[in-house]
Amino acid sequence: MKVLVCVKQTFDTEAKIELKDGKIAEAGINLIINPYDEVAVEGAIQLKEKKVADEVVVVSAGADKAMDAIRTALAMGADRGILVKQDTAADEYARAVALAAVIKEENPELVLAGHVAADDGSSQVPTRIAEILGYPHINVITSLDIADGKVTCSSEADGGTQVTEVSLPAVISSQVSWNEPRYPSMKGIMQAKKKPVATVDAAAADNKINIVEFSLPAAKQAGIKIEEDPDVAAAKLADWIKNTAKAEIKN
Amino acid sequence: MxxxxxxxxxxxxxxxxxxxxxxxxxxxxxxxxxxxxxxxxxxxxxxxxxxxxxxxxxxxxxxxxxxxxxxxxxxxxxxxxxxxxxxxxxxxxxxxxxxxxxxxxxxxxxxxxxxxxxxxxxxxxxxxxxxxxxxxxxxxxxxxxxxxxxxxxxxxxxxxxxxxxxxxxxxxxxxxxxxVYQAIKDFVPTVSARPELTEAPVVVSGGRGCKGPDGIKIVEQLADLLGAALGGSRASIDSGWLGHELQVGQTGKVVNPNLYIACGISGAIQHLAGMSSSKFIASINTDPEAPIFNVSDFGVVGDLFKVVPLTVDELKK
Structure with a gap:
């Protein structure tokens, strides 16, 4: 079975964001694989280790530097990569169109991706890809089993855990709690350099959403900070909770 | 239209x-x-x-x-x-x-x-x-x-x-x-008397400073007294003290309650991103330099193991 994983290169989640000329400044920011996608890569590699999958293809749409994200996934254990060259200003629609075009050509039985990107937080692309391809999908998964041409997943739904089954081929999007992604080994990093990565141009698609402007949220101001005996501090904190924040006390 | x-x-x-x-x-x-x-x-x-x-x-x-x-x-x-x-x-x-x-x-x-x-x-x-x-x-x-x-x-x-x-x-x-292309095989509701994290008017979270499940229990007492949702920073999720569905921050949930109380949370950027838009923020942390104090309306420099139970007692008065 061929498994294809979509990965997005994003800012490190510990990065502090600044604006420059109205745009999000990228200089000096450490770039990583979107943590949700990294979990999808790990899930795919585990399927290969269990001999459920025989090939893991990793695809990223973005700028040339997204090659680093692909190489990281290859170092973790993916077999080959495809870089879909696309303007980073592409929206979720354009991104889904570009990725779906490549997926159609690759014709995998299972498509994995993170359910959301830690940067734009859109959580649209995997579901949009599924619709373009006419595949079923399951989102926000925390477990995955494949048997008899079907995939069954647990999802972190609102208010509980949902178990859903769909037929393959399917698009499945991961929650970060699905697994613990491995660090690439030195051997893996060396091997990754020799693994094939194709570069293709993105299928043409116009954005459906335009960014009007970016701004930084008003910085929250620090208020009172006290350093006193615990009983005094607790009395003051309790008073603040009751009278300033006006929280209700249940009993 | x-x-x-x-x-x-x-x-x-x-x-x-x-x-x-x-x-x-x-x-x-x-x-x-x-x-x-x-x-x-x-x-x-x-x-x-x-x-x-x-x-x-x-x-x-x-x-x-x-x-x-x-x-x-x-x-x-x-x-x-x-x-x-x-x-x-x-x-x-x-x-x-x-x-x-x-x-x-x-x-x-x-x-x-x-x-x-x-x-x-x-x-x-x-x-x-x-x-x-x-x-x-x-x-x-x-x-x-x-x-x-x-x-x-x-x-x-x-x-x-x-x-x-x-x-x-x-x-x-x-x-x-x-x-219909999805078969819903099961739905197991989360058994919790507490409100949902993203909808609760009050959220009380525990972080690394909780040091383990005992510390989380202390935080839970405060949460329950306030009818609050329980949350956690990445440290307490990664340590397995709390489930991932309770993580507040960039790889968890973004919350914006009326009151957020951070217990033993230093305030890593990715955590601050998930809770800074709360209307009121209180925090308890032993490190006076912890970044969480920069976004807190009311900060207590102190040990949550002492301050939180005493606060619970005070609130009950």
Whole structure:
């Protein structure tokens, strides 16, 4: 079975964001694989280790530097990569169109991706890809089993855990709690350099959403900070909770 | 153009508050506002939406809509949009709402703004503010497709009561069994007496400073006294003290309660991103230099193992 994983290169989640000329400044920011996608890569590699999958293809749409994200996934254990060259200003629609075009050509039985990107937080692309391809999908998964041409997943739904089954081929999007992604080994990093990565141009698609402007949220101001005996501090904190924040006390 | 539609987020007839928040906000756009409810035996809910200003309530009542499933819901909504031509459709930014809106958006080749915290909709155009990078940046975006689609974050819009006509409209049922491609095998509700993290008016979170399950228990006592949701920083999730569904921050949930109390949380950037928009923030941490104090309205430099139980005692007085 061929498994294809979509990965997005994003800012490190510990990065502090600044604006420059109205745009999000990228200089000096450490770039990583979107943590949700990294979990999808790990899930795919585990399927290969269990001999459920025989090939893991990793695809990223973005700028040339997204090659680093692909190489990281290859170092973790993916077999080959495809870089879909696309303007980073592409929206979720354009991104889904570009990725779906490549997926159609690759014709995998299972498509994995993170359910959301830690940067734009859109959580649209995997579901949009599924619709373009006419595949079923399951989102926000925390477990995955494949048997008899079907995939069954647990999802972190609102208010509980949902178990859903769909037929393959399917698009499945991961929650970060699905697994613990491995660090690439030195051997893996060396091997990754020799693994094939194709570069293709993105299928043409116009954005459906335009960014009007970016701004930084008003910085929250620090208020009172006290350093006193615990009983005094607790009395003051309790008073603040009751009278300033006006929280209700249940009993 | 038939105004703004608000898709009702409900499970077994229990309507989520975010539905009323969306209706209240949609009223401000000055156009007709409709609630759209899918389900089995849901017509009785219609008067609930009129109370928050719904001029019309579209009710698609059928066995096939008993539980949310993407295929049937998308087929039905697409048919209704073609028939009634709403200007915009708003969904809750929830597990089901995101799923529904994304698949629908692609089917209609429409633009979708997700996790919206500010909305302004006029004929053929939606201007939305989204908190991206988990709230580190605000992006103002414009959707000009027909229709305009958006998912709305819970808890950001105020609920305002306002009588609407609530005229019930029953559209033709367009979804068939052939549209269903997901089999829901099981749903195991999270057993918790506490409110949902993203909807709770008060959130009490524990971090590395809890040092283990015993520390979390102390934090839980404060949470329960305040009827609060329990949350955690990445440290307490990664250590296995709390489940991932309780993580607050960039790879967890973004919360915006009236009151957020951070216990033993230093305030890594990715955690601050998930809670800085809370109205009031209190924190307890042993390190006076902890970044959490920079966003706290009330900070206590101290040991949570001492301060939190004493605070619980004080609050009980």
């Amino acid at each position: 038939a105004g703004t539609w608000v898709f009702v987020e409900q499970k077994d007839g229990n309507i989520r508050k975010v539905t009323f928040e969306m209706l209240s906000e949609a009223k401000k756009f000055g156009d007709e506002v409709s609630a759209v409810v899918f389900g089995k035996g849901v017509e009785a809910l219609a008067p609930e939406f009129a109370k928050y200003g719904a001029d019309k309530v579209y009710v698609a009542d059928d066995d096939i809509f008993g539980d949310y499933n993407t295929g049937a819901y998308v087929a039905q909504m697409a048919a209704m949009i073609a028939e009634y031509k709403p200007n915009a459709v708003m969904f809750a930014h929830t597990f089901n709402g995101r799923d529904f809106a994304s698949r629908l958006a692609q089917k209609l080749e429409a633009g979708l703004a997700t996790d919206v915290i500010k909305a302004e909709i006029s004929a053929g155009k939606g201007l939305f503010t989204r908190a991206i990078y988990a709230g580190k940046v605000l992006a103002k975006v414009e959707v000009t497709t027909d229709p305009v689609l958006a998912t709305i974050r819970a808890g950001v819009f105020e609920v305002v009561e306002g009588a609407g006509a609530g005229e019930v409209v029953k559209p033709a049922i367009a979804a068939t069994a052939a549209d």
